[in-house]
Amino acid sequence: MLKLKVASPDVAKQHLETLGKRFDEAMSAWKSPFAGYPPFTSDLKRVLQSERDFILVGDVSRLHKVVQQVKHKAGPLDHYLRNRPSAKSGVRQADMEKLITKLGEIFDYSKFIYKGVGWNAYKLVGSYSLRICPYCHLHHVNYHSQKAGDPKKLELRPPLDHFLPKSIYPYLAVSLYNLVPSCHQCNSSIKGDEDPSETMPHPFDTSVALDMSFTLKGSPLGIAGVTHEELGLTVTGNSTWDEFATFFHLQERYQWYAPEVTDMLKRKQFRDESDTVVQSLMRADFILGFDPLDYEKRALGICLRDIARRQGVL
Known part of the structure; x- marks a missing residue:
């Protein structure tokens, strides 16, 4: 419900430089032949490489175009992610799971949220200076807490929601405009891994006015x-x-x-x-x-x- 301002050029530059370097390193280490991967893997890799910058810092409309390209070249992956069997079911496809693991390494969200030296999720959220959840506008963004000795220390970073959930779009896990600071209620209790349709307004989509x-x-x-x-x-x-x-x-x-x-x-x-x-x-x-x-x-x-x-x- 709150239209967010797009990131400043400096923020976009830092994001692209940091995540782009990690992307390039992971892609260089991922070489053919892709033994054990699905047959469309080489096509998917080419799409990801050609769309690198748009994946990392592209606007909302560009992210949707990336999704369509991935569906075109790797349709079975999209279908599998939307209908992925549980880990306990014993019927997961080994080649698909291997590809999902690789995408998680290339677009490593866990590394991005680590509060270390350099550009990370804490600095990204800080650049927005956001107090109120943009989805509901009812709650303050909730801060994560992390125990670092006694007493417990608060780490001042709201949850980051993947507007397009990373469980379905793992290649958008660190995309700048797929990361929306939000309250815990909207992020975990309401939205979760539900996939919003492409017609639903996005907080970062400046082309759709709040109504x-x-x-x-x-x-x-x-x-x-x-x-x-x-x-x-x-x-x-x-x-x-x-x-x-x-x-x-x-x-x-x-x-x-x-x-x-x-x-x-x-x-x-x-x-x-x-x-x-x-x-x-x-x-x-x-x-x-x-x-x-x-x-x-x-x-x-x-x-x-x-x-x-x-x-x-x-």
Whole structure:
């Protein structure tokens, strides 16, 4: 729900240099004949090499084109990953598993999230200066914790969601615009390994404007007598954003925050029922609880601002 700004040229350059070097080293060591690999392996390798830069720092539309090329040259791999048997089933294909392992080495996400010297996930997330989850805009991004002695030390890095899950697209595991800082709820509890369709808006896709609206069911008039249980909050994704809202279960999740909306409406009512002196002192930021210009930096900010506009606060 929050449109993210694309990475700066310096960030993209660092990402390409660091991950590109690892890619080149892994590819140089992976030589034909590809014994034990699927028959399409040489074709897949050529696609990955030709699309190297686009895979690592290409925009959203370019990543989708890469996916289509891989499907064209290595269709059985895509089908296998989408229907991959469990490890305990005993029916996994040895050649496919060998290829998946190799792709994991070439696009090594575990190495990227290691907090060592050089460009890594911590520095990438820090470059965005992001406080609120771009998917739901309800929660602050949750920080990982890592025990490093006593007491436990917090490592300040939100979870990075693979918008196109790496379980299906292992070759996009370290792609700059496939890594979305998010909250734990969206990343692990809601989205997981589900594959969003190509039509669903992507936080980094600048070609699709945010188009969400929030409306109230129940009268905001005389709100002092209306409990938050009686106040219904409707979340509507217009056009392709409807698919986004459904995918992340925003309607159900936002209803949980009806008390915060009720609080704002009560502050509005207090202002409306006060004398002109008090009304002149109670600006919009008092009713909202934050500066209207900072709505993207506040949990629930997009929702509260939209409702405040509808109620004549802004």
